[in-house]
Amino acid sequence: MKQVRCARCTICGREYPAVPELTTCHCGGILDIVYDYDYIRSVLTKETLAQRTNPTMWRYRELLPVEDSTPDTPLRVGGSPLYAQSALADELGLDALWIKDDGQNPTASLKDRASAMAVAKAWEAGAEIIACSSTGNAASSLAGNAAAAGLKTYIFVPERAPKGKVAQLMIFGAHVISVRGSYEDTFRLSAQAIERYGWYNRNAAVNPYLSEGKKTVSLELAEQLSWQMPDHLAISVGDGCTIAGVWKGLKDLYALGFIDRLPRLISGQAAGCCPINRAIRTGEDWQPMEENTLADSIAVGVPRNAHKALCAIRESRGLAVDVTDEEILQAMTFLGRRCGLFGEPAGVTGFAALHKACREGLIERGATAACIITGNGLKDVANAIAAAGEPICIPPDLEEMVRQFRIRGVTVE
């Protein structure tokens, strides 16, 4: 990989050759892939990119830690739509607002980007089995992308994972271990099993390549915005790997000169589980928290990528905004009714945080912002119904319908 120099520990700075089986540093720190931007600049320009018809994340291959000979993974990951929302921008006091719907991925979440990367690296490692623990989306994306690639998966989820995500796992033929315990319990069990059996490890807490897959969401965002970055970029934060990946992509583009400014990150966490945001506010190190939110994908009380995430948010002079479960459900119906977009609770937490930041004056009027919806609402129907209610149910009779409309104050024009 000419484009990659090495992997460097985010804690102690120790460097390692970027072999496919790379895990954490001897000191326990998570590694970061270091690129040779001079080389990349010599082989990748905005113009060459503009000519590519490949709509997937692999269009950014020169910026990804894979061998030239490694094929694109089978499913069409990436290329999710970016919607300009001018009416909504007005309402929020913004000059412009863009929403990127990353629920439009093969298994309906941003995690497909990391899982496609895991498949590519497992191929390079000659592995036939990949394992991970996940609150749900990393799991279902790994199961789907691995099935398409002919790889077996062992997947550990906490028992609370929503039915939609578990159904995906089972359909994709993963070996699923549902764990009666917290995400932390689930993670620990997966680590023990991976160590015992030598499976390829797709835990974002361990595998430094995954955030490189995730960063493609910000590469895409920047290209879709013709390399003009907004003032703020909001995203939901759980383990911290996604926001770290988003930031990495932006810094890559800045280093290459593709963009000339970096947005400030808005880290959206659930008030019931916000260890990373709390650390931003206190300025101290993060401390574990309970996992007390319905936004299951970001209910991570012991975030393994907290260090990377905190560095990213601080470096960007970002905002940490906690939102209540009620505000998350409101964001779901708001985006549904106003934009026709349907995100799962954890998927819209970034938007909920942005909305709150605008309401509370944390963002200057006239600023520009983008946010990313990280997962589709169909993954968690129970919470969608909690957010939006149930329909009127009647016999097939027009007069009864009219009567029900009258009772409920439904107008017909």
Add this chain to the structure above:
Amino acid sequence: MKQVRCARCTICGREYPAVPELTTCHCGGILDIVYDYDYIRSVLTKETLAQRTNPTMWRYRELLPVEDSTPDTPLRVGGSPLYAQSALADELGLDALWIKDDGQNPTASLKDRASAMAVAKAWEAGAEIIACSSTGNAASSLAGNAAAAGLKTYIFVPERAPKGKVAQLMIFGAHVISVRGSYEDTFRLSAQAIERYGWYNRNAAVNPYLSEGKKTVSLELAEQLSWQMPDHLAISVGDGCTIAGVWKGLKDLYALGFIDRLPRLISGQAAGCCPINRAIRTGEDWQPMEENTLADSIAVGVPRNAHKALCAIRESRGLAVDVTDEEILQAMTFLGRRCGLFGEPAGVTGFAALHKACREGLIERGATAACIITGNGLKDVANAIAAAGEPICIPPDLEEMVRQFRIRGVTVE
């Protein structure tokens, strides 16, 4: 609309000007939009298409019945991925097999194509409210596309509609009337309400523009295959509007000279509700049937577009293949495990039919085929779990995991 000549009744041949509010013929027949292919040939070539970067269904604007001045609808509808499945083709005795995953649409079904068209025509009609009845997907796609376009919706669904689809409706802010009765009851109630209130009618049984939206799936398929059509094209059939739209798109391309042969259609219906396939087999007119299948989107006992569908299947010298609910569930897990694709029951019925046709020798060995998955499996999680089962649930203990693996015969390599 220079590209459109008129609308013509599929029963009596009477012609009408193609106004946006068009419904059925005076004789009750469904209308078909008639194009001026000479004009279209003068403004659209394969080469001009190849240069377009618009990935949505509106890239085929010259072949669609909308005014030049009508904007593209807001959500990114169309541009769904087509996957070549060579290993699967081998297994089925085919020379090549392609699967188009149309569950990768904004509201996760092919119906987004029709609903985007409905929104465009409602705009042209100056309407602010759209209504429809639906077994679920037409409903959720209309709700999402209309919400994004700032239009109100009144939507009638049978009570049996799966929770995922109902949740979408509620999130998108539709006025939802859940009807205790069959799809036929639901349809009748919607027709009465639409007549009383003058809402724009998005019932595919009435509005001739919808199948024009749906036809974009075969325009795309052909373009993705570089205009080389397979021998067979399999699709799930319920009301009949979708297969009729698919055929219309192919005939358009044939009339323009973009493709030089037409595939034979494979009409996949559920054995418990197959009025269209039964008519193909008997050679007689269709008769109503009970709606006795778990594939809710195609459980249509009184198909309103049966005539158009029957003409399409017969004209293509097509095959009518019924599949049992068990075969449908098997197709779900088969596609999940082998391809990483997750379709809802009705979404994979076309593939189930193709698979069965191959098994039973109804298709010559060495033929080529394509099939379309019409909806995402996340819409109907209950049936996905019925198809694929539930996971092993254990406390966070490695030895317990090993014990459970042993009991269940799960290997670890």
